[in-house]
Amino acid sequence: MIATVDSPAPPPTLLALAPDLTLPAEETVTVVIGMVGKRKSGKTYAAKRLVEELIQAGLPVVVLDPLGVWWGLRAAADGLGPGLPVVVLGGSHGDLPLTADQGRAVAAVLIEAPFPAVLDLAGLDRTEQATFVADFVDYLYQHNYTPLHVVVDEADLFAPQQPARDQQRALRAMDNLARRGRAKGLGLTVITQRIAVISKSVLSQLDLLIALRTVSPGDLKAIDSWLAVELSAEQRRGVRDSLPALPIGTAWVAAPGWLGLFGQVTIPPLITFDSSATPKLGSSRRDIPLATVDVAQLRARLGTALDLPTDDPGILHAQIRSLQAEIVTLRQQLTTRPAPERIIARVLVPAVSADQQAQRATLVTQLQSLGTTVQTVGAHLTASLGRVSGIVPPSPSTGPSLPTATPPAAIPPDLPPPATPQEAPPVADVTEHFAIH
Numbered sequence: 001m002i003a004t005v006d007s008p009a010p011p012p013t014l015l016a017l018a019p020d021l022t023l024p025a026e027e028t029v030t031v032v033i034g035m036v037g038k039r040k041s042g043k044t045y046a047a048k049r050l051v052e053e054l055i056q057a058g059l060p061v062v063v064l065d066p067l068g069v070w071w072g073l074r075a076a077a078d079g080l081g082p083g084l085p086v087v088v089l090g091g092s093h094g095d096l097p098l099t100a101d102q103g104r105a106v107a108a109v110l111i112e113a114p115f116p117a118v119l120d121l122a123g124l125d126r127t128e129q130a131t132f133v134a135d136f137v138d139y140l141y142q143h144n145y146t147p148l149h150v151v152v153d154e155a156d157l158f159a160p161q162q163p164a165r166d167q168q169r170a171l172r173a174m175d176n177l178a179r180r181g182r183a184k185g186l187g188l189t190v191i192t193q194r195i196a197v198i199s200k201s202v203l204s205q206l207d208l209l210i211a212l213r214t215v216s217p218g219d220l221k222a223i224d225s226w227l228a229v230e231l232s233a234e235q236r237r238g239v240r241d242s243l244p245a246l247p248i249g250t251a252w253v254a255a256p257g258w259l260g261l262f263g264q265v266t267i268p269p270l271i272t273f274d275s276s277a278t279p280k281l282g283s284s285r286r287d288i289p290l291a292t293v294d295v296a297q298l299r300a301r302l303g304t305a306l307d308l309p310t311d312d313p314g315i316l317h318a319q320i321r322s323l324q325a326e327i328v329t330l331r332q333q334l335t336t337r338p339a340p341e342r343i344i345a346r347v348l349v350p351a352v353s354a355d356q357q358a359q360r361a362t363l364v365t366q367l368q369s370l371g372t373t374v375q376t377v378g379a380h381l382t383a384s385l386g387r388v389s390g391i392v393p394p395s396p397s398t399g400p401s402l403p404t405a406t407p408p409a410a411i412p413p414d415l416p417p418p419a420t421p422q423e424a425p426p427v428a429d430v431t432e433h434f435a436i437h
Contacts, residue, residue, distance in 0.1 A: 037212030060114035068122030072275025091120025100128035103135030230256030
């Protein structure tokens, strides 16, 4: 009987984040990592070191970049030559443009044939960025089953502890990715200045924490709370006391449950261009040579999914045939569609417009008022004429109201008839007493 001896398995590939910090490559793709530190602490620099290592190991990784600072992976560290062959979609250095509604389409292409990519979202506003991330991450979670590591810069924009309305979908997608993504082959790195405002549900899933200079009491407390599960009070005190004064690029690293790691490291220089560095006073922009990618092939792969224009005759002919078939289908639908039913509705249209009706009502009111005035004046005139004839004696004036006529007094039968007046009283005397007020 001949015994068989299995060949020894090749040693696992290691990712060298620092001379004294290596991670098992294949496991790292599907774990959850947190990179935290205040502005200009070196957290994005450290994350770029991780991505460089993943790409060089041939492992799929995609970066969601809301600031437009990751394109430098395509250039050498000195900016004088090409870097890594990373596809950049969107932004001022993008191989192809990117819009807010293309999250699912890009995810579908990456699932079909993964390649290292930077999705530059800097040209989108906050709501559009949240929409893209929600669509992209949700589609990955629903359909991906091969290893892929997702790096999310400024993660507090998409996984905040207290989300605004336009962040809620992105938070749900990020929470799913952090808590359940491993089963779908997905890993996650979240990068943030403020660990205190990141969703606690996402933070609870961290396998590795890399903490650079941090000064905010709230952020220090959040780091200490995460470390408290595995580290002693003395170890945590050493981290808490030193974090505010750490030099740029120096970090505390803790992976107690995953690798049993704990210690302080310094991130070595990148092999690619640091496009996230703060511009210096007096510096000017210059053209930096980038590693080439096959844009024509990229257009062919993404053109249909992203509705991009293309000059490839084969793609154009295929699009024409598709459009012609769609036209035929629409014509058939129009031909077979029943004619719409005619509906006859009776509408009463007034012979007189509303404006005319209003004018007529006004005239009627004015006429009624005028008639009342005429009657009043006529009554006053009748009373005045009666007084002029001597039938009604004048009544004393009682103010501005008009005088009213009184019936003539009866003549007793035993009195002689009145003497005939010699002459009529002057009219002028009468009108002085009976003027109409």
